[in-house]
Amino acid sequence: MVLSAHAKRHVQRQASELLAKHFPTLDPLRRNVLNELVSHTAEGWHLLLRADLPRSADRADAFLVGRTGVFAVVVADQPPEQVQPVLRHAEERFASIRGSQGRLVAPTAITLVVVGGVKRSPRNSGAFWALPVADLDQLFRRGDTRLPRRQADDLARAANDRLPDYSFFVVQPPEREPEPEGLLAAQDVTEGQLAAALERPFESWMTFLHPQQHAVVKRDYGGPARISGPAGTGKTVVALHRMRHVGRRNVGPLLFTTFVRTLPAVHESAFRQLAPELAERAEFQNLHSWARTLLVHREVELNVNPAAIDNAFARAWLRHRGALQEIEPAYDYWHTEVDRVIKGRGLRTLAEYKQILRRGRRLALGDAQRERVWSFYESYRDNLVARGAHDYHDMLIAAHAELVRQPLESPYAMVVVDEVQDVTLTGLRLLREIAGDGQNRLLLVGDGQQQVYPGGWRLSDAGIPVQGRGEVLKVNYRNRSGILDFARRIDAGNSVDDLDGAAGVVLRDAEVVNAGGRAETWTGRRTDLAAALVDTLRPLPHGHTALITFTKHDADECRRLLESAGVPTQSLEHHTGEPDDRVKVGTVHRAKGLDFRAVLAVQFPALDSANSDAARREAAELRDRQRLVAATRARDFLWWGVVEGAA
Incomplete structure (x- = not known):
């Protein structure tokens, strides 16, 4: 709800009178900040204030709940002497709240915000988000929506039951304005409602986690740990929540890395929304970029051309x-x-x-x-x-040798490796050296069924022991059942290992929780492709849609077709996760680790130069894994186009 200037003045006056009545001795800083928070309840926010204000305690002054998340708010010129008790109280009060599909509020979903004149070194921040009063509006950024209105309302009511020492404070606008509708129920997503459903937010992973995911986020590991599981089971979600969990309890930088060059920027954007207090401590770089930075810093010259x-x-x-x-x-x-x-x-x-x-x-x-x-x-x-x-492997080998010669001056508190199945052994050895030894230092995330590059290994080949520290996620929260039904028909291996030789879980064995969704197929000639793409894209939200191909040449051709038809596009090479109105276009290698509300996958005739049966079989298996990855990038809608005939 957006208030007019007149309505804002009205609710601010109400808020001031309400606070003066209940808390007549508030200091100016608290009064100004809480007045602003109370005023936002007229826009649909929920505010719970501590009954014994302004007395200091090991609890937050207020809890703010809305579509952009849950905030435990402390108003102070200086942070509390003991921040962890305040954070622990907030986590415990929300810990048992359940959302849909049996999911729990994640402790790492609660953001502790200290509002006032607090200034801290960004590299040492961690447990709380220091927010100057002048930047208080950052709590209400509409672009950071995580929850539909109904979920936020339910969450606030449940929190009220678990916070007996807090009370709701609410003011009303002078006239009721219509509220936006929430998400459509999954079972209501029919063909005629597809476009509307795709327009809704889909970021509840920042607040709610499956109980198994919740347990993995908080678990302590005595050494390197591994998370595996089929597409859509929330492996990266768990990794980002674990980064926040570890970062709140440790000093030192955090590193999120992967083989895919374009993926870190997208997850950095998500992490900044999830954990603003850790944004300056967390580094998001692909592995080769990290190695290059180290070598430049150490004045080691390599000519990678x-x-x-x-x-x-x-x-x-x-x-x-x-x-x-x-x-x-x-x-x-x-x-x-x-x-x-x-x-x-x-x-x-x-x-x-x-x-x-x-x-x-x-x-x-x-x-x-x-x-x-x-x-x-x-x-x-x-x-x-x-x-x-030199080649790119030489870069990783040289970086590894440098770390053996001289370890990092500031060791990482945690290193997360996403899409680990596509990292080479030279890369894994480097990552082992970057993380070093210690509790919760190295987390490896991946799925052998989604390997899009040839070759293979086991973690033990790189000297990374994960026995007893492996987790397999099995519940798919990304894809609706209509998408999964299509993806499961792709024969991308009936069995995979868990990245270290033990049996893993394939997509066809994953548990489905999101009903609805739709997959369409199209077969036609190259001359008809442009019209088919434009017709399919017409009802879809372009900014949340991707077109995926299997070679760079094919991606370039599809992008030219769309641009010629007046459809704005952006290469996946440059996609950072920031919202816009352009269709994302790129290869399956660049789409790895991403998801979109709608996906158009275009399969051109394969050019297979292999002659031996073994090589052809290997190439076919690789293509099937790539097709499975492409299909499972779609949340709600998948269009699978097959182009017939030669170029």
């Missing part, structure tokens, strides 16, 4: 093509063998290469064949050396 890397591979292929094509004619297969198996594992000798189990590779190679591959690799390596160039 994509053009030189491609040239080095091409020259090596010209030299060894005849020998390798006798085994498998596809250049891409041998490029991957060097990139993901030899260099990705950090192998240094032919003897090591002959001994390893090449996880994820279907084409068996004997010793003589591996000798041919190793010669190909040596030529590639020598070509780089001759040009004074």
Whole structure:
């Protein structure tokens, strides 16, 4: 509800009179801040004030509940001497409140805000959000909506029952204005209501967690821990809540990293909304960017040049093509063998290469064949050396060596690795060194069924022991049942491990809680694709919709088609999670870890150059995993287009 200037003056006067009646001895700072908070109850916010104000205590002065979350508010020029008791009281009072589908209010959903003249070093902040009085309006930012109105109302009423020493304070506008509707019930999402349903907010994960997720957020681990589970089960949600949980109780920086270059910026935006008090302590960088920053700081010079890397591979292929094509004619297969198996594992000798189990590779190679591959690799390596160039694996290896030589001056309180299944072994070894040893220091998050790059490993291969510290999430909260029904028909492996050899859970075994949703299919020629895309996009919220392809060339073509039809787009390469009205377009590799209310997946004819049955089978399995990832990016609506015929 947006109040007119006249209505605002009316409710501020009411608020002032109400506070003067109940709390006549309030100091000016408390009176001004609480007057502003009470005034916002006329806009649908709920405010619970402590009955014994202004006496100091180990509890918050007020609890503010609304569509942007739950805030425990302390008004003071200086923070309380003991912040943790105030935070603990707030967490305990909300801990037993249940939402829909059996979910609980997460303790990490409560933001402790100290409003006043508090100034603290951003790098040392953690337990509370220091907010100057002049910035009080940040509590009410409409762009940060987490909950539909009905959930916020229910949550406030439940909190009132658990806070006997607090009372509701409410003022009314001079005339009632119509309130916006809340989310549609899941069972009410029918074909005619799809567009309206897609317009509603979908950020309740910041407040409510499944009991299993809730337990994992708070659990203490004596060493590295792992969270696995099928798509949509909230693995990253749990990781972000754990970052807040650990950050509130420890000093030191926090690191969220992943193999995907574009993913950290999106999750940084979400984390800043979830945990504003930790925003300056938390670093969100992809792993190669982190390694590059370290090497620059340590004055280690590496020339990582994509053009030189491609040239080095091409020259090596010209030299060894005849020998390798006798085994498998596809250049891409041998490029991957060097990139993901030899260099990705950090192998240094032919003897090591002959001994390893090449996880994820279907084409068996004997010793003589591996000798041919190793010669190909040596030529590639020598070509780089001759040009004074390095590849991305060299960057990770050099960063690892630097940390062994000289550990970080300011160790991380916690390192979260998202989409860990796509990180190479060289990357995992670096991450092990970054995190170091200690309780709750390293959290690995991933799902083997969503691996979109060839190859494979187990965490034990990187010297990361997680036995007894592994969690498998099984309840899908992202996708509605109509989307999951479609995704489960994609044969992306009937069994996966939990990233360390034990049996995992695949998507078809996940528990579904969100009814409704719809998946449509389309098959047609390339000349008809533009019209089909535009017609499908017309009723959808463009800012919450993505178009996903399986190659960069196909993504570029689809983006050109949309732009020519007057549909604004943004490349997933530049997507940060900030709201806008553009359709996001990119490959499945760039869509990893993201979700959208609506997804259009476009599948062009595959160009498969593999000849051997084993290589073709491996390529087909990889494509199926990529298709499953693309389909499960959709929350409410999925359109799957198959383009027939050659380009």
